[in-house]
Amino acid sequence: MVKLKINNTDLEVKDGVTILDIARGAGINIPTLCHNERLPYYSSCMVCMVKDQRTGNFLPSCSALGQDGMDIDCSSEEVIFLRQKAVELLLSEHRAECEAPCKVVCPAGYNIPLMNRLLGAKDFEGALKLSIEQLHSYPLMCTDCPGYCENACRRKKVDTPVSIKNMQIFISQQIKLENIFVNQQNILPAEDKGKSEKLSKRFTSHIGRLEEGELMEWLKECPDEVIRVREISDKESAALESASCMHCDCRAMDNCRLRDIADEFSIKDPRGKLVNSPIQKKININTGLIFENAKCIKCGLCVRLCEDFKEEPALCFVNRGFISIISEPLTEEFNNILKFRSKEVIDICPTGALSHFK
């Protein structure tokens, strides 16, 4: 047994237990990014730092074992500052956008990329539902809007923006009048509205200036040949036009641990991001696995999980130091890796670096 203090509380615990587990057992929350219970500890992200007051040393709690006489501080300003710094540093090389530019500028915060994906998948009902849900209070609003979304659309820099406005107007025309009345009954009360506004003020990461050639990476999301339709008159034309959407939003925007922690620490997106390697999308055509290096925090969870599965070829670390990246092995093509377990690997990724093409 080991006797130690955590946040000034005396505890007695078993040998060989990490400080993280001891603290969680005592009801103290310590954030983590690179840690997962089912995998051996690694300690890379350093957002779980605690301080041993006895020695004055800071320790990553996910791998530091509780030892006799320790006096662990999990919550002081000093500790929080160091954790914040770790997250800030990670964000400073996180060249990614949590939300698509079109969604960010939309006065209603409408999830335009999702609409495009639903239309593209011919799920017209789904698109209709989305529109009702998200634009319930102002169904016809897009008609009067000057179209900020299209102005912000990244596709504009390739050829012409996606006809977002016309698509949405076409959808809203399909909403039957009674539907609107029904929904008007359901207009959210004032406090709920406040809540949704607060949600939309979540931490958002920005890319900054695009380097040469980076724009074309998003085009990988589109079919090789897209037929552009400006006037949307039916479901087919909507489906055709929606295929030109480059899906600039992050697929992990709602389940990104990095974003959650940034929110928790009220961190602002750091200015002047480090350009480590160019933005790149690797798409595995066999499994639909997408890897975006610029979003990766090099926590190695995917690599450790792959090792655990013993599936080969899988993901691995390549290079050393600042330029180290997660990659397919040098001898393999991205299309050939992770034939069986890619879903689990995507699930374990704490950011949107690994995702599934939908």
Next chain:
Amino acid sequence: MTNDCGCEQTSQEDITSVIDEVIEFTGRDPEKVILILQEVQKRLNWLPSEAVKYICKVTDITPGQISGVSTFYSQFRHLPVGKHTIKICSGTACHVKGSPLISDAFKRILKIDNTRNASPDNLFSIEEVACLGCCTLAPVVQIDGKTYGHVKPTQVEGIIHDFLISGNQSIKTPESDRNEDIDAEIRIGIGSCCVAGGSKEILSEIITVKERYNLNIRLKPVGCVGVCNQTPLMEIVTKDNIHSRYTNVSKIQVEEILLKHIRPRSLNKRIKGNINDLVDTFLSEDKISGQVNIPIELREKYLNNFLNHQVHIATKNSGILSPESYEEYCMSGGFEALYRCIKDSDQEAVIKTITDSGLRGRGGAGFPTGKKWGISLLASGNPKYVICNGDEGDPGAFMDRMLLESFPFRVIEGMIIAGYSTGAIEGIFYIRAEYPLAVTRIRNAIKSCYDNGILGHNIFDTAFSFNIKIFEGAGAFVCGEETALISSLEGKRGNPHLRPPYPAVKGFRDQPTLVNNVETLTVVPWIITNGSEAFRSVGTEKSKGTKVFALAGKISKGGLIEVPMGITIREIVEKIGDGVGDSNTFKAVQIGGPSGGCIPASKADTPIDYEELTKLGAMMGSGGMVVLDNTDCMVDMAKYFLTFTHKQSCGKCTFCRIGTKHMLNIITGLTDGKATLEDINELEKLCKSVRDGSLCGLGKTAPNPVLTGLRYFREEYEEHTRGICRANKCRNLIKYNVNDKCTGCTKCSQECPVKAIPFKPYEKHEINQLICTKCDNCRIVCPEKAIEIINING
């Protein structure tokens, strides 16, 4: 295989046969991945992707492992290179002596830019290496094993030419000679520094002279004496036991020196020799002004100064002991300590002696060695291992290399004693691949030990058995950290992990593993022989014994020194090193390499002691000591070390991987004159976060050069925000200017590689600032000192 022009046309059949041959003796074990890659690269010169694929196919190594490992270590090349590799040392000493300018000159002359790997004729490739360990000859360049020291940018063309014509010269090596009846013994240093200084050529010349005059002399190659900046060093011991030492011997002086001390056997030859000598004297200026005619007192005064303040424990018998001779080591009392331990002591008693001696780890942090051995002995697990950490990667440090090269048997003896005391059965030498000579010497020494029953089964007819093998590092500074070193031994990327568990409890293959630095093991036999009291009597209260330092940089007499703990920095610089020289002023001492800091001259009376140095913000480190003078910029120094640590970071933890990058960006802003006072504050905060938040010693100490810089030289940092570099070192803040001393000799114009100085005989020359690349050539060649460096911003 590589063909003659150097370009790679390796066929698939060649690759498979090479790899099959390698696997034959290495085996298929994933742990062997580094060895396999090294051996394959040795044969193919690089690692074509077909080779990597084939290795995966025929061994148990996975594609993920081989990709991770082969890109982690800088030794492995994934692109073909030129026929010859030019290694430009970017160690600390070389950096302060201008290695960036040398690198630029090579690139310019060989037409190598960022887009290509080799010169257009595929003859040469350039590689910047962390440290060649020849710091006293800085700046140093090595082409395929041939070393050039004290290089100037203007000499680069000559060096390439010299290399191309000298490739075919044969060099004679001495045969072993046990004849006792000789007139004199000639000792010549064969440490790396001496070899780089040309000792092999001298050796060859001595043999020629010996044959010509039929001299009755014995040639004896000896290890490093430490006078590394005066190489090659030659010592003549005549029959009547008179020692005469000569430094900086040149080939042309050999004959004269030898004939001065030794009489040729036949009269005829002597007369002939005298005539030759006379003729030569007329012909060669070297001989008249040569050191042969300088009185002996003068010649040896400096040597005595250099040696008198030292205490030799690790380097005992330096300059006398032949590094490759087992018999000689035994005759000088070698392996007696081992015998005594194994025959007369039990494990606890040996550990008690080491504990009582107060010996602390010489790798940097200074953990008590006896305590470490005790933990290792008590740890449960079988088998146990001992590792000798010879991955000395600090730029500016070469103590371990010298000890391994000059005293291989002593290190081995120390390791066997450590093995015996901790109950280990196997020892591993982890030596960095940049030290080929050290690897060879240790390999030969291990073989001699096996031949003589010092290693293997039942040593000295006892139940104790011990085996030693060598592992060559593959070029990663972080592997000097013991947990990273063990990962590397296990065939993984060299990522450190948090301690505890300490390797002494759970290390190599999860077994108890004792990791000791080379120097630590080297002093062990001495302590056993002379007793812990003798060792304790040297040093300070908390730091006992001696410490070996590599003294280099802006110092008149650099070299390898072993000094008692407690000696002050000033004594080392002024008494042993004879001051900074060149009428410059002593500014600071950089101790501990990239983990250490710059100690200002005002603190030079600090004694050498683990705690005292840490108090100043530096650390003992592994023992690099680079002296800086007023022409060195402290911001530039900090940038140099940060560039190094940033490049050598393993990339595992956030603070070290990304934090050092931000620090480097700010400091680069300072050297470019683009940073603000606010940036300096930001830098200081960031330094503290990186120090607190990093996982291993590399990251925790990486901010030290900046933090000590800010502590002692803050005003210099602040000046840089105004665009002023008082040392005239930061290239973007200076320009070259011609002053009124110019006589119009046109030398600068002829030497300028970019034609920035118009040719105007007998007129004052001018430098076109738009074209000037600041290569320094014009300043070097100007006979009138008319080229000066001035600050752009006044």
